[in-house]
Amino acid sequence: MNQTTFYKEFEVFSxxxxxxxxxxxxxxxxxNKELAIVMAQENFMRREPVSDIWVVExxxxxxxxSEEKASLQRLDNKAYRNTKGYGYLxxxxxxxxxQILDEKEIMSWQGGRKGE
Incomplete structure (x- = not known):
């Protein structure tokens, strides 16, 4: 069997x-994917602790x-989501x-004077 058809390339994420x-x-x-998982575990998981591993062909x-990348450009106009302009709030x-507290205080003074 030819090496290019027998072996598949896998990417390992953890x-x-x-x-x-x-x-x-x-x-x-x-x-195959089963052997790829075993190889990934042997080569990586024994070196550092991991909680999960993905092996993807x-x-x-x-x-x-390039068309899909171009469609991302239209999503770039999201200045309304930036919160840096709301610091003055x-x-x-x-x-x-x-002002509310002052109005309440003023209103309470007026109520007290009516009762006098």
Whole structure:
């Protein structure tokens, strides 16, 4: 059997703990996915602790086409999501709260004078 048809390329991803994201670790060649998982465990998991491992055949990973990449550009106009322009709101809110407290205080004085 030819080596190019017998071996498949796999990409190995792992995460250190349940809260961490998956990161790409390395590529390997193996005849099937079961052996690829065993090889990934032997080559990687014995070196550092991991909570999970993914072994994905490279043919199943597809990059974006140039048309798909171009469609991402239209999604880039999201300036309305940036919160850096709202820093002044805390100052305005405390000024508003102070006005409310002052109005309540003034209203309570007027109520007390009517009862006199």
């Amino acid at each position: 995460k250190r703990n349940d809260a961490s994201p998956f990161t790409h670790q390395f590529s390997l060649t193996a005849p 490279r043919v199943h990973i597809r990059p974006l086409s 805390k100052k305005i809110w405390s000024k508003y709260e102070q």
